[in-house]
Amino acid sequence: MHLLLVEDDHLVAQGLIRSLRQEGYSVEHSGTVKHALECLSSGEIELVILDLGLPDGDGSQVLKHIKAQKKVIPVVILTARGSIDDKVQGLDMGADDYLAKPFDPAELFARLRVASRRINQTQSSLLRCGDVVMDTSAHTVKLSGQSLTLPRKEYMLLKALMENQGRVQSKQQLENKLYQWGEEVGSNAIEVHIHHLRKKFPSDFIKTLRGIGYVVGKR
Amino acid sequence: MHLLLVEDDHLVAQGLIRSLRQEGYSVEHSGTVKHALECLSSGEIELVILDLGLPDGDGSQVLKHIKAQKKVIPVVILTARGSIDDKVQGLDMGADDYLAKPFDPAELFARLRVASRRINQTQSSLLRCGDVVMDTSAHTVKLSGQSLTLPRKEYMLLKALMENQGRVQSKQQLENKLYQWGEEVGSNAIEVHIHHLRKKFPSDFIKTLRGIGYVVGKR
DNA sequence: AGCGAAACTTAAAGAAAACTTAAGAAACCT
């Protein structure tokens, strides 16, 4: 794990670097805002320990820069400014943790472990099929990047189809997915919904297999 | 945002609950391990404040239970045990933050904001969406630079929407975020709040997806 | 080629969801 330590006090820095390496981090070190930004630009840094009082500016500049990026890099502020107001301000600026000096290295390391633990967790529930992307958690549908709004039943139908790409589903099966038990469909509702969906997507997106059912996607 | 406060000292708990609600959380409260686990089983809790010393066991049992789940729920430990060893142990057990009593509420709230920021994968306490800017730490809302005052529930609703830009949320989901457990909304309260919010913002700001829910922002 | 079954299209009635409004309850603030 690539860590950047921004700290201008050389004595503190030397000691920290040593024990951080011991902890298994590969450590870059900056004593200035300028150099810190340079290090960050390499794009390899995954985690930052940040002192606020630096010779050529304030650490918050570095923080701002990090938080403006798309990439998520946890920042632990480690500074002499220990008042509640300082802490609140630092955390609200986007820091992930805040430790006031004097600090105990063991606590810092524990907090770093928390931060690095978090780096590897992201998830999304996307259904993709050609130009069509469906995010079932956000309830959104996009056709070649352009998002469109589907009524409830149409959305449900499309979802049923996309969850079973390449598998043909009969009207009966689809009905069962869209309707509660006992909620009879006395007519051609599915056909009508398919019709409406087709008007919103490329004409060959939903394929009909006469007498069998409907499919979406590669086959 | 649904928060679970696990704390057996009633005096501390009452005060915290009050100010947490003021901060815009909907708060569940447990004084025991047993009850805490029950609350968690509902699946609605998004964030936990955890005291370690409980009458029927240790808070770490609750922590273990949470971290064994698939769902990611940040846990902030808030306890009288303030030694470095305690902190390291707590953090290494999976807690996301650790605050020793006596604590300053302002710091707790700031650290909670860090946690909820992370839940919503945002980088700072500023939520922006078109002309609307919301500062969740200062509790302010600005519409094209002009700041406006929202009642508490409207603020909570707007926050819930802005924390999930582009994600459609059902009335049910929104209700869950605004109301405590057992506090049933027997009516169309959400609709009415939406209505009021709409009068204060551009007409197309909050979009309705009939039968699905409400969204704000790009899609 | 012609027949019948299946699927498509269209429009309109019916149902469901959301919007408005206003009034009473609750909470909040001197």
Place this chain on the structure above:
DNA sequence: AGGTTTCTTAAGTTTTCTTTAAGTTTCGCT
């Protein structure tokens, strides 16, 4: 306690979605 703001409820209204049904087209089969 009195006045004010905010919240909830409920009923009436409007909008949109869903289903129905009837007419049309397409497809596959003999």
